[in-house]
Amino acid sequence: MKKQLFTFLLSFLLVLGLTAQDGYKFDTKKDIKVTSVKNQYRSGTCWSFSALGFYEAELIRMGKGEFDLSEAFIIRHSYIDKAERYVRFHGSLNFGGGGAFHDVTNVMEKYGIVPEEAYPGLNYGTDKFNHAEMDAVLKAYLDAVITDEGKELTTAWLNGFIGILDSYLGPEPKNFKYEGKDYTPKSFADMLGFNFDDYIEFSSFTHHPFYEEFILEVPDNWSSDMCYNIPINELMEVISYSINNGYTVAWAADVSDKGFSWTNGVAIIPDESKEDLSGTEREKWEKLTTREKQAQLYSFEDPVKEAVITQERRQHDFDVYLTTDDHGMLLTGIADDQTGNEFYKVKNSWDVGGKYDGYLYVSKAFIMLKTTDILMNKKGIPPKILKKLNL
Numbered sequence: 001m002k003k004q005l006f007t008f009l010l011s012f013l014l015v016l017g018l019t020a021q022d023g024y025k026f027d028t029k030k031d032i033k034v035t036s037v038k039n040q041y042r043s044g045t046c047w048s049f050s051a052l053g054f055y056e057a058e059l060i061r062m063g064k065g066e067f068d069l070s071e072a073f074i075i076r077h078s079y080i081d082k083a084e085r086y087v088r089f090h091g092s093l094n095f096g097g098g099g100a101f102h103d104v105t106n107v108m109e110k111y112g113i114v115p116e117e118a119y120p121g122l123n124y125g126t127d128k129f130n131h132a133e134m135d136a137v138l139k140a141y142l143d144a145v146i147t148d149e150g151k152e153l154t155t156a157w158l159n160g161f162i163g164i165l166d167s168y169l170g171p172e173p174k175n176f177k178y179e180g181k182d183y184t185p186k187s188f189a190d191m192l193g194f195n196f197d198d199y200i201e202f203s204s205f206t207h208h209p210f211y212e213e214f215i216l217e218v219p220d221n222w223s224s225d226m227c228y229n230i231p232i233n234e235l236m237e238v239i240s241y242s243i244n245n246g247y248t249v250a251w252a253a254d255v256s257d258k259g260f261s262w263t264n265g266v267a268i269i270p271d272e273s274k275e276d277l278s279g280t281e282r283e284k285w286e287k288l289t290t291r292e293k294q295a296q297l298y299s300f301e302d303p304v305k306e307a308v309i310t311q312e313r314r315q316h317d318f319d320v321y322l323t324t325d326d327h328g329m330l331l332t333g334i335a336d337d338q339t340g341n342e343f344y345k346v347k348n349s350w351d352v353g354g355k356y357d358g359y360l361y362v363s364k365a366f367i368m369l370k371t372t373d374i375l376m377n378k379k380g381i382p383p384k385i386l387k388k389l390n391l
Contacts, residue, residue, distance in 0.1 A: 024266050024303060024337050026361050031333040031345065032248050033060050035068065037358030039351035043131040044097030047220070047252070048074045049349035050328035051104035054250040054375060057330070059192060061246055067192070070114045071129075072121020072169050073185070075099075077107045082222050083142055083161050087153070091146045097135050098220035101201060101250050101328065101375035106223065109196045112185030115178055123170040134168040200391075201227035203373040204235045206315045211388050216373055218325035227373050232311050234385055236368060239331060239344070242380030249331040250375035251346065254323045257370060264300040265355030266343075269365040271307045272297060303339045309368035317369060325372045335361060 035056040040049050048071040059067050078099055086095045107113070124134070141164060145157045175184055183191070208214035213226040230238070242249050260267040288296070297304065307313075317323040333345030343361040352358040378391060 023264065023301060024361065026335040026337055026343060026345075028333055028335045028345065030244055032057060032243065032246060034248060034330065034332050034347055035060070035066055037347060037352050038071070038349050039128060040071075040349045041128040041130060041351070043075075043129040044135070045071060045075050045099070045129065045131070046328040046349055047099040047101060048078070048104055050250050050252075050330050050347075051101040051375060053330045053347060053349070054101075054248055055104070055108070055194065057248040057332070058194070058377065062193065064192065068116040070116045070119040070121065073111075073114050073119045073172070074104050074107045075121065076119075076165055076169050076172060077111045078103045079138065079165060080158075080162060081106075083138070084158065085222060086142055087146055087157070091143060094219040094222050095139055095142060097131055098325075100218075100221050100223070100225065100325075101252065101373070102225040103223065105196055105199055105375070106225075108189055108194065112187070112189040113192070114173055114176060114183075114185050114188055118173045118176040118178065119170065121169040123166075124168050131168075134164070137168075138164055198378050199375060200378055201225075201373050201375050202230055202235055202238060203227050203371070204230055204232045204311070204314065205318060206311060207319075218372060220325055228389055230385065230389075232309070232314055232368055235371070235374070236364065238376070238381055238385060239367065239374065240334065241382045242376050243331060243334055243344070245380055247377050247380030249380075250328065251331045251367075252325055252328045252372045252374070253367075254325070254370045254372065255327045256324065257322075257366075258294070258298055259366060260370075261298075261300050262348075262350065262354050262360065265360045266300060267346075267360065267362040267366040267370075268300075268304065269307045269309065269363065269369055270297040271305045273307075303337050303341060306341070306363055306365040307369075309365050314369055318372075323370055323372065331362075331374075332359075337361075 035053060038049050038053070040046055052069045052071055052074065056067055056069060059065065082095060086093045121129070124130070138161065141161060145153065173185070175182060177183070178188065203216055208229050210229050210231055212229060214229050215221065215224050216227050239249050255267070257269075259269050314323070329349070330347040331344050332347050335343050335345055337343060342364050344364070344367060346360050346362050348354070348358055348360060350358070354360060378386065
């Protein structure tokens with residue numbers, strides 16, 4: 001009896017071991033050196049964290065060393081420029097914590113930049129960003145300005161707005177020391193040595209002509225900046241070419257999709273058609289409820305077959321708001337899962353957490369479907385595509 005019980009338990013454990021799911025496993029093929037993972041915490045400023053992470057990676061690539069640049073400096077100036085535009089448009093413009101990659105480029109080019117130590121932007125009693133109150137106060141202030149019963153703007157409104165920013169983030173440093181040298185924001189930016197003409201944005205939609213610039217119609221593009229439009233297959237070619245040649249790519253995408261799992265450290269677009277099933281397997285699948293099918297497809301317990309993404313599906317999802325401009329991150333590498341499918345390594349700004357210590361792996365299908373736009377160095381673009389764009 002004991003022997004039979006032992007044999008049964010052994011067999012059970014062997015079967016369990018064979019059927020247990022280990023989750024996704026990744027083999028890194030390309031990994032670009034970048035700066036440490038940051039934490040945007042309770043702020044809608046992923047655009048500042050991801051784009052500055054991109055520029056910090058550029059400084060490493062350029063041989064300048066590692067820098068920790070101030071997100072708060074970018075946020076401050078972007079909010080001021082956004083406020084002026086909001087008032088000029090009589091409030092008919094998006095105002096909030098959101099933004100875009102080009103906001104970071106524009107601020108650095110126009111106003112300069114400072115290191116994190118010179119302007120941490122924490123003037124309100126916490127050691128992490130928490131912008132809920134500040135954002136609400138700034139928006140309420142601007143709405144009061146544009147609906148003033150006097151029907152005429154005063155000359156004081158902008159100074160009042162800046163005063164609120166000073167209270168929450170701290171006054172802007174006009175002069176500061178860094179590693180024993182004196183700088184202004186502009187001279188510090190000059191020392192870093194960026195050529196901002198080298199940096200451009202791309203997207204891929206059919207409601208605008210390919211190989212031309214267009215204004216991406218997302219609410220956080222408050223400045224109406226332009227990006228280049230290329231077919232989705234070429235967008236993927238640009239991303240892979242850039243990373244394989246040592247250039248990171250700032251990536252804006254929709255992370256509200258159920259295929260995005262921070263807990264599991266992956267983002268996928270499963271093939272929900274299950275066209276490869278046959279016989280009793282298909283019958284079992286078709287008998288499952290929608291909820292049961294979703295649970296299987298998005299269990300993340302084992303690699304699944306992913307959907308084939310077309311330009312048409314990508315356009316459809318953008319047109320009907322299934323793809324929105326949710327979050328900015330940084331593409332830093334390329335890896336394969338255990339079945340040989342290609343994924344991109346992504347640096348997030350949600351602190352050193354999750355399964356991969358602040359990183360996750362995003363499938364090619366997810367990138368193709370859910371990308372809204374990317375920021376990159378022109379030197380990381382294939383020459384044949386540069387030629388098509390006349391760059």
